[in-house]
Amino acid sequence: MKREEQRYEEWLEKVRKNLPLVENPEELSEDIMKKIVRIPRKPQKTVNVLRWLSAIAALFLLGAMMYEVLFYAEAPPLERGTVTLNSCPPTRIIQSVPLERMSEMTVREKTVFLFRIWKEQREVQCRRENLINKLKDRNH
Amino acid sequence: MMNQEQIQELVDRSKRNDTIAFAQLVSVFQAMVFRLAFRLLCDEDEAKDMVQDVFVKIWISIDKYDASCRFSTWMYKITCNTCYDRLRALRRTPPAYSSETISVEHDIGSGENIEEALSHKELKDLILRFTEELTPKQRLVFTLRDIEELDVAEVVIITGLSPEKIKHNLYQARKQIRNKMHQIDPGL
Numbered sequence: 001m002k003r004e005e006q007r008y009e010e011w012l013e014k015v016r017k018n019l020p021l022v023e024n025p026e027e028l029s030e031d032i033m034k035k036i037v038r039i040p041r042k043p044q045k046t047v048n049v050l051r052w053l054s055a056i057a058a059l060f061l062l063g064a065m066m067y068e069v070l071f072y073a074e075a076p077p078l079e080r081g082t083v084t085l086n087s088c089p090p091t092r093i094i095q096s097v098p099l100e101r102m103s104e105m106t107v108r109e110k111t112v113f114l115f116r117i118w119k120e121q122r123e124v125q126c127r128r129e130n131l132i133n134k135l136k137d138r139n140h
Numbered sequence: 141m142m143n144q145e146q147i148q149e150l151v152d153r154s155k156r157n158d159t160i161a162f163a164q165l166v167s168v169f170q171a172m173v174f175r176l177a178f179r180l181l182c183d184e185d186e187a188k189d190m191v192q193d194v195f196v197k198i199w200i201s202i203d204k205y206d207a208s209c210r211f212s213t214w215m216y217k218i219t220c221n222t223c224y225d226r227l228r229a230l231r232r233t234p235p236a237y238s239s240e241t242i243s244v245e246h247d248i249g250s251g252e253n254i255e256e257a258l259s260h261k262e263l264k265d266l267i268l269r270f271t272e273e274l275t276p277k278q279r280l281v282f283t284l285r286d287i288e289e290l291d292v293a294e295v296v297i298i299t300g301l302s303p304e305k306i307k308h309n310l311y312q313a314r315k316q317i318r319n320k321m322h323q324i325d326p327g328l
Binding site: 023025 | 314
C-alpha cells in the first residue's frame with residue numbers, strides 16, 4: 001500500500017514538473033490578436049443604455065397590464081336601467097366609419113380606433129357582469 | 141511576472157479597447173492558459189485552439205471582470221469552462237487519436253522543436269496512461285487540485301462546484317488513478 005502511494009506521488013510529481021510549453025508563442029499571440037481585431041466589441045455604455053431602455057419598456061408593459069387587470073375588473077356597479085345589452089357590437093361601430101375614411105387612416109389611427117372599440121366593449125362587458133351579479137344577489 | 145496593479149492597469153486599458161494592452165495580457169498569460177489546456181486535453185493542437193478561444197472570450201467579456209477575484213482566477217475559470225465543454229464534446233465523439241496511437245501519429249517536426257515535441261508527447265503519455273478513463277469533471281478537479289495545486293476555495297470559484305463535490309470528485313479521480321496503476325503494474 002505504501003509502495004503504491006509512493007508510486008502515485010512520484011507520478012504526480014513528474015506530471016507537475018513536466019510543464020507543457022507553447023512551441024511558438026509569438027505566432028500564437030499573433031493569431032489571437034488577428035482574431036481579436038476582427039471582433040467588434042459593443043461599448044459598455046451602449047449596452048447599458050439598451051438594458052435600461054428594455055427595463056423601462058418592460059416596466060411600462062407590466063404597469064399597463066396591471067392597470068387593465070386591477071381597474072377594469074373593479075368597475076363601479078351601475079343601475080339596471082343604464083345598461084343596454086348588445087348596445088353596440090364592434091362590427092356596428094366599425095361599419096359606422098365610412099369606407100373611404102377607413103382606407104385613408106394610418107396604422108396608428110387604426111390602432112387608436114380599434115383600441116377605443118375594444119375599450120368600450122370591455123366596459124360594456126363589465127357592466128353586464130355587474131348587472132348579472134346584482135340580479136343573482138337579489139334572487140337569492 | 142507582473143504584479144496585480146500592473147495587471148489591473150492592462151485590464152482597464154483593454155476595457156477601453158486598447159489592443160496593445162490586451163496583447164501584453166496575452167503574452168503574459170498565454171503560457172498559463174496553454175499549460176492548463178494541455179493538461180486537461182492532452183493534445184497540443186487542441187490546447188492551442190483552446191488558448192485562442194479563451195482569449196477571444198476574455199476580450200469579448202473583459203468588461204464583466206470586476207476585480208473581486210484575481211485576474212488569473214477569472215482566466216482559469218474561462219479556460220476551465222472552455223476545456224470542460226471540449227472534453228465533453230470529445231467524450232461524445234472520441235478523437236482519432238488514443239494513447240496507443242499517439243507515438244505513431246504524433247508529428248515530431250524537425251530541428252529545434254524536436255526536443256519540445258518529444259516532451260509534449262511524453263507528457264501526454266504520462267498523463268493519459270492513468271487518467272484516460274476519468275470523467276471530464278473528475279479530470280478537471282484533479283488537474284486543478286493535484287496538478288496545478290490550487291486551494292479548494294479557488295477551485296470552488298473556478299468550477300462553481302461546492303467543496304463537497306470537489307472533495308468527492310477528487311477522491312474518485314485519485315482512486316481511479318491508483319486502480320489503473322495497479323492494473324498496469326500489479327506487481328508493485
